[in-house]
Amino acid sequence: MSTSRRALLGAALGGAAGAALGLPVAGTAHAVSWQQRWAPSASRDGLGAFETVEDDRANSHPGGQPHIYATVDNWRFNMHTVDRDTSTDRQRQEVTGLRTGSSSYLKWTEGQTWRITYSMYIPASLKATTTFTHIMQMKQPGTGTLPIVVQSLRRVNGVQTIELKLAIDDILVGRTDLEPLHDKWTDVDFQIKVGNGSAGSVRWILKSGSATVVDKSKTGVDTFLADRVRPKWGIYRSLGDTSGSLQDTYLLLKNLRGYQLV
Incomplete structure (x- = not known):
């Protein structure tokens, strides 16, 4: 180059x-430069695009299964008000990781820089809540591990917003109004340098059509706990919302791509 x-x-x-x-x-x-490492197709790969699938892991709503599935060109995550996770104060329908083969997947380790791009469709029925509603997370794999980064739908002084936070130190990276993004496709560009202590950084870009809605970065931050970082997508939300915003809903994702800076 x-x-x-x-x-x-x-x-x-x-x-x-x-x-x-x-x-x-x-x-x-x-x-x-950014080297593409992951480019799944919903029609070709289905749920095989992901390392794991967490579809009603508590078997709380067999009549609603599957809650997560691929259609012609996107992945759909359904959430019903009756759905419950293994921790019954919350709901979870998520996929994790970037699978590249039947027995292989990408591992994001300390010192590496990664980028994920995709489009998401947030219907008006998927509302921001007074407690947590995450639609993307970066986590250390393993039961009970805490999130590192969360993209969330949160009510702030009664206003529906979408935000990105560094969960380890509760640092807000960026936030914008959610309602203008309802019922349309929004492009996401998320970049992370995996670093311990102050060695990490993130960048979060949202675009609606040709307009950049948000473009925010944080450097000198902690983006690593142990082992590796693994992305998650779907709907993960608390039942403790006090705004009356919980209802049957869904989330759509398409054009998922993963890149490594090498």
């Missing part, structure tokens, strides 16, 4: 934010 092309990539992905994530910037000769 030429120096001018590297500079263009660094500028396109955002100057200081790009540099903090290890991206090339003007005047450098460090030839790094």
